[in-house]
Amino acid sequence: MLTQEQAVEIKVLMRHGAGIREMARELGCSRNTIRRYLRETAAEQYSPRTARPTKLDPYKGYLLERIEAARPHWIPGVVLLREIQEHGYDG
Template identity: 45%
Template sequence: MITKEGYVEIEVLRKHGFSLRRIAAEVGCAVNTVRSHLAQGGQPRHERRKKRESKLSAHETYLRDRQAAAQPQWIPATVLFR
């Protein structure tokens, strides 16, 4: 894995006219890693993924209404999903 300094070094060496192979040797990574980094332009950004909808999200209002209708008692999930 390349550190932030490694990414900066890749960009600096490329601006100085070094070849991809030479940059890879200097940084200590594969040529394809250098190539993909230069194609991306900048340091990689790691973002959180969007939460995936659950299978029950389409029925959430019905389930909440059903649970609220039986408020003094507790409804087990096996009965609630009938």
């Protein structure tokens, strides 16, 4: 996968008329990578990652409620941890 800097560099080199071999040599990647990038416009854009589930997901609603109820004061994290452990959190 190309970095954003490499993708911009390929565009600049292409405008200057550099060949694929020259681009590959200068950027330190294969000619096929350069060709694929030049062929596919979607190759230059990263898609957002999906969020992975965590152990804390079932308790996030409770935690947000507790934090909102305590405003403008704050609740120490140790207290919140103890409370969700009473509800079954084992992390």
